[in-house]
Structures are given as C-alpha cells and as structure tokens.
Amino acid sequence: MEIVLTGKGGPEMLRVDDRKAPRPGKGEVLVRTEASGASFAEVQMLRGRYPMQPGFPFVPGYDLVGRVVEGEGFRPGQRVVALTRTGAWRDQVVIPAKIAVPIADDVDPGVAAAVAMxxxxxxxxxxxxxxxxxxxxxxxxxxxxxxxxxxxxxxxxxxxxxxxxxxxxxxxxxxxxxxxxxxxxxxxxxxxxxxxxxxxxxxxxxxxxxxxxxxxxxxxxxxxxxxxxxxxxxxxxxxxxxxxxxxxxxxxxxxxxxxxxxxxxxxxxxxYYVKPGPGFAKALTEVLRLVSTGELTPHIDRRLPLTEAAQALTLLTTGQATGKIVLEAAVH
Ligand SMILES: NC(=O)c1ccc[n+]([C@@H]2O[C@H](COP(=O)([O-])OP(=O)(O)OC[C@H]3O[C@@H](n4cnc5c(N)ncnc54)[C@H](OP(=O)(O)O)[C@@H]3O)[C@@H](O)[C@H]2O)c1
Known part of the structure; x- marks a missing residue:
C-alpha cells in the first residue's frame, strides 16, 4: 500500500494504491513502516511549492519509524528512524542503509515520528x-x-x-x-x-x-x-x-x-535545512533521550491511519492542527 500524490491541488489529490512488497538491493534496507509524520512540507508539495519536489505523481512522506524486514547490517525487527524527504507514506519502504538510524525498541513509534524530523x-x-x-x-x-x-x-x-x-x-x-x-x-x-x-x-x-x-x-x-x-x-x-x-x-x-x-x-x-547523516543521528539520540526521561513531551494533535493521510493534510491546510499529526501504518 502507498499514498500517491497525483498532482497539484488539495488533499483530494492523494490516492491510496496497492503495491507489491519491494525487495532491497545492495546497500539498502527494507523497513515495515510503523509511523510517519504529516508536515508543512507536504502542504507545500500539494501546491507544487516545495523546492526540489519530484514531478507528479509521487509518494510523499518526509520521515518514517519502522522495523527492519531485511537489509545488510541490520537485525530483522530492529526499529529505525529515517529522513526520506519523500516516499515514506508506504507500508513497506526500501531506504538506503546509510540513512537508517537505529533507535531503542521500547519507544512508542508515534512519539518517535513526532520528534524525528x-x-x-x-x-x-x-x-x-x-x-x-x-x-x-x-x-x-x-x-x-x-x-x-x-x-x-x-x-x-x-x-x-x-x-x-x-x-x-x-x-x-x-x-x-x-x-x-x-x-x-x-x-x-x-x-x-x-x-x-x-x-x-x-x-x-x-x-x-x-x-x-x-x-x-x-x-x-x-x-x-x-x-x-x-x-x-x-x-x-x-x-x-x-x-x-x-x-x-x-x-x-x-x-x-x-x-x-x-x-x-x-x-x-x-x-537551516535538516539532512540525514551523523549529525541527524546524534541530535535524534539526544531528543529521544529527553523524551525517555520525560523532559520533552511532543504534542501530538492526533494519530490517524496512514490511509487517512488526506485528512491529515486537510487539518494542516485549514490550520486546525496543533503540534504534530502522526500517521500510523497498520501492522500485519
Ligand atoms: N529547514 C528545515 O530543515 C525544516 C525542517 C522541518 C520543517 N521546516 C519548516 O518548518 C515550518 C513548520 O513545519 P511544521 O511541519 O512544524 O508545520 P506545521 O505543524 O504545519 O506548523 C506550522 C505553523 O506555522 C504557522 N504558520 C503558517 N503560516 C504562517 C504564516 N504565514 N505566518 C506565520 N505563521 C504561520 C501556523 O500557525 P497557526 O496554526 O497558529 O496559525 C502553524 O502552526 C514549515 O515552514 C516547514 O517548511 C523546515
């Protein structure tokens, strides 16, 4: 399953498509998505106003939290966070191994998605x-x-x-x-x-x-x-x-x-422009530490199924959301 942004317009331009599970190639990891964020970047992409967005149609999704299915250097089931910029709104995602940041197993994936990017x-x-x-x-x-x-x-x-x-x-x-x-x-x-x-x-x-x-x-x-x-x-x-x-x-x-x-x-x-790499991993580790000690509590407006991404963008484009809207993928 994946959410496709079919063209410029409003949230109605998002479509839910079926898709066969992909296989990772060399230097890649297949991740089963648990959660992703809806953000202002996707609001800009809806209007074709995000710098360097791909041509339509494409799958949005700036970041993801999920569990590794397979991939060199990772143990199956390992929980990771990745900054993808686009492509994360899928139930299974192939990402470059170098952008996958391992995180603790006991973190709530929705909370991790709220603090990833x-x-x-x-x-x-x-x-x-x-x-x-x-x-x-x-x-x-x-x-x-x-x-x-x-x-x-x-x-x-x-x-x-x-x-x-x-x-x-x-x-x-x-x-x-x-x-x-x-x-x-x-x-x-x-x-x-x-x-x-x-x-x-x-x-x-x-x-x-x-x-x-x-x-x-x-x-x-x-x-x-x-x-x-x-x-x-x-x-x-x-x-x-x-x-x-x-x-x-x-x-x-x-x-x-x-x-x-x-x-x-x-x-x-x-x-400032956020980017994957060692600096991202270091900052994410520190932010998740603050979450684990209770010093930082992300304000999650609501959690929606990934298939309801259009509703998330409706809430964002109409200014009805506070804090973060988290999209959660169904776990099979
Ligand atoms: N450079 C980077 O690496 C990077 C990374 C992440 C995000 N961003 C940017 O950070 C911003 C926030 O992203 P987000 O996902 O947190 O968005 P968000 O949750 O939608 O929040 C954006 C907030 O901005 C306010 N806002 C909207 N239009 C405004 C305007 N014209 N003037 C003043 N305030 C306005 C809204 O306030 P009210 O709802 O109170 O009206 C809203 O709460 C976006 O511009 C995004 O592009 C940049």
Missing part, C-alpha cells in the same frame, strides 16, 4: 545554529506547530524565556508549554515583541521567510542569531518555487557582508 530540526537550530544559553530570550514563530511546539519546549529546557507566535485559538497550548503568546494574525508582531523584550531577543526562529526576515532581523539584540528554516509566508505565491529562497539568500548574503565589516552589532543570520 521535527525534533532534530528544533534541537539543531537551538543548540547548533543559535547556541541558545540560559537566561536568553528567544522568539519562536509558528510556536504551536510541529517544529514550533518542540522548539518552545527545548528552549525552555535550555533555560530561555520564550515568546511565541500562533493563532489566538492556540495560545493556551503555548502558555502550557511555557511561552508568552503573540497573535501573528492581528496586530503588529514586532511592536508586541518589543513591548515584551525592549532590548531585543537573542534568537529568532523564522519559518515564515520573505519580508518576515527583515522584521526578525530588526528584533535581534546585539550578538543575536536569526535562524531561517522555511518560507510558510510564500505558500500562496505564484512563480517558481525557488524564487522566495533567492530573496532569502540575497538577504543573508547582505547581512553576512555587513557582519564582516562589523556593521551588524554582532548579529548574524543563517539558513
């Missing part, structure tokens, strides 16, 4: 891009989303004060996670952040992109870091999907040039 993204941006320290103040855009809700929790664990933007209906969640909420849909976000943090913030995590980056840059305190990791604000734009990123790269290059001449008061900006 999202937890690593949040952890790496917080600890490697922005290097947030205790006592600092950070601004998290999209703080009620899959990545955002983990960023808030990880930043609080790191001892930071957190200001978060979200729709008003999601402010109780933000408060329960320890963030001070701002409604980005009405009012002036920059003015509200300045009222809460008159000296600026030490880090901004900005997935909105476009003009939001200029505002985020302007909110940084001396020495602060702007981490850009998405372009949610340009979802409805027309034109080539890479166009918004050209604007982003231009901005980052300009700020970097000014920084070299000592003109940014120590502020810097960076673009």
């Amino acid at each position: 999202n937890g690593v993204t949040a952890w790496q941006m917080l600890h490697e891009t922005a290097r947030v320290r205790p006592g600092q103040t950070v601004l998290v855009h999209g703080a009620a989303g899959g990545v955002g809700s983990l960023l808030v929790q990880l930043a609080r664990l790191a001892g930071a004060r957190v200001i978060g933007t979200a729709s008003a209906a999601k402010h109780d969640l933000l408060r329960s996670l320890g963030a001070e909420p701002i409604d980005y849909r009405k009012g002036n976000v920059a003015a509200e952040v300045r009222a809460l943090a008159p000296n600026g913030v030490d880090a901004v995590f900005d997935h909105v992109g476009g003009k939001s980056l200029d505002e985020s840059w302007g909110l940084l305190a001396p020495g602060g870091v702007l981490a850009n990791y998405g372009s949610a604000g340009t979802l409805l734009d027309e034109g080539h999907p890479l166009r918004p990123y050209v604007g982003t790269v231009r901005r980052l290059a300009w700020w970097q040039l000014r920084r070299l001449f000592g003109l940014t008061r120590g502020r810097k900006a960076a673009m």
Whole structure:
C-alpha cells in the first residue's frame, strides 16, 4: 500500500494504491513502516511549492519509524528512524542503509515520528545554529506547530524565556508549554515583541521567510542569531518555487557582508535545512533521550491511519492542527 500524490491541488489529490512488497538491493534496507509524520512540507508539495519536489505523481512522506524486514547490517525487527524527504507514506519502504538510524525498541513509534524530523530540526537550530544559553530570550514563530511546539519546549529546557507566535485559538497550548503568546494574525508582531523584550531577543526562529526576515532581523539584540528554516509566508505565491529562497539568500548574503565589516552589532543570520547523516543521528539520540526521561513531551494533535493521510493534510491546510499529526501504518 502507498499514498500517491497525483498532482497539484488539495488533499483530494492523494490516492491510496496497492503495491507489491519491494525487495532491497545492495546497500539498502527494507523497513515495515510503523509511523510517519504529516508536515508543512507536504502542504507545500500539494501546491507544487516545495523546492526540489519530484514531478507528479509521487509518494510523499518526509520521515518514517519502522522495523527492519531485511537489509545488510541490520537485525530483522530492529526499529529505525529515517529522513526520506519523500516516499515514506508506504507500508513497506526500501531506504538506503546509510540513512537508517537505529533507535531503542521500547519507544512508542508515534512519539518517535513526532520528534524525528521535527525534533532534530528544533534541537539543531537551538543548540547548533543559535547556541541558545540560559537566561536568553528567544522568539519562536509558528510556536504551536510541529517544529514550533518542540522548539518552545527545548528552549525552555535550555533555560530561555520564550515568546511565541500562533493563532489566538492556540495560545493556551503555548502558555502550557511555557511561552508568552503573540497573535501573528492581528496586530503588529514586532511592536508586541518589543513591548515584551525592549532590548531585543537573542534568537529568532523564522519559518515564515520573505519580508518576515527583515522584521526578525530588526528584533535581534546585539550578538543575536536569526535562524531561517522555511518560507510558510510564500505558500500562496505564484512563480517558481525557488524564487522566495533567492530573496532569502540575497538577504543573508547582505547581512553576512555587513557582519564582516562589523556593521551588524554582532548579529548574524543563517539558513537551516535538516539532512540525514551523523549529525541527524546524534541530535535524534539526544531528543529521544529527553523524551525517555520525560523532559520533552511532543504534542501530538492526533494519530490517524496512514490511509487517512488526506485528512491529515486537510487539518494542516485549514490550520486546525496543533503540534504534530502522526500517521500510523497498520501492522500485519
Ligand atoms: N529547514 C528545515 O530543515 C525544516 C525542517 C522541518 C520543517 N521546516 C519548516 O518548518 C515550518 C513548520 O513545519 P511544521 O511541519 O512544524 O508545520 P506545521 O505543524 O504545519 O506548523 C506550522 C505553523 O506555522 C504557522 N504558520 C503558517 N503560516 C504562517 C504564516 N504565514 N505566518 C506565520 N505563521 C504561520 C501556523 O500557525 P497557526 O496554526 O497558529 O496559525 C502553524 O502552526 C514549515 O515552514 C516547514 O517548511 C523546515
């Protein structure tokens, strides 16, 4: 079984297809999927706006948690996580062995799926891009989303004060996670952040992109870091999907040039993109450790059968989800 995205449009463009179980080749592993995530990346793919997405039709699915069926270097039944970008929404998936990260057997696969791509993204941006320290103040855009809700929790664990933007209906969640909420849909976000943090913030995590980056840059305190990791604000734009990123790269290059001449008061900006490899495995291990000790609890909006992926994307595209929607495959 696999979920095929047949073309540009809405969630109705997803189709459930039958498929014979594949066999792994050399350097590959066959994994029986237990869970995968639904994310903003698939929302962008629906609209043909995800940079470098394959041509239609294709099978989406950015990450997966599952058990190894067969493959060199792995024991059958071993639980693994993999960052696939596409192709994970299948009940059985062949992946390159080098992207399969073994994880403990006793982890709830749905919880692991909620922190796979999202937890690593949040952890790496917080600890490697922005290097947030205790006592600092950070601004998290999209703080009620899959990545955002983990960023808030990880930043609080790191001892930071957190200001978060979200729709008003999601402010109780933000408060329960320890963030001070701002409604980005009405009012002036920059003015509200300045009222809460008159000296600026030490880090901004900005997935909105476009003009939001200029505002985020302007909110940084001396020495602060702007981490850009998405372009949610340009979802409805027309034109080539890479166009918004050209604007982003231009901005980052300009700020970097000014920084070299000592003109940014120590502020810097960076673009973050999650990728498989040793860094992913290291961050995932740390995030799962925090989950196992109970220090980090991903907010799972709901768990749906993988065959209901279209409903997951309906919830995401209509802004009805908070935290993460996890898709679970039927276990045969
Ligand atoms: N660079 C990377 O490696 C990487 C990795 C993972 C994710 N991402 C990016 O991270 C972002 C979040 O992904 P996700 O899967 O966590 O998404 P998600 O669960 O759908 O959450 C996205 C949140 O963003 C908010 N939002 C949507 N449009 C917005 C806009 N125009 N302005 C301000 N806020 C807006 C929504 O807030 P409300 O619901 O409160 O309205 C929503 O809660 C996406 O942009 C995604 O592309 C990047």
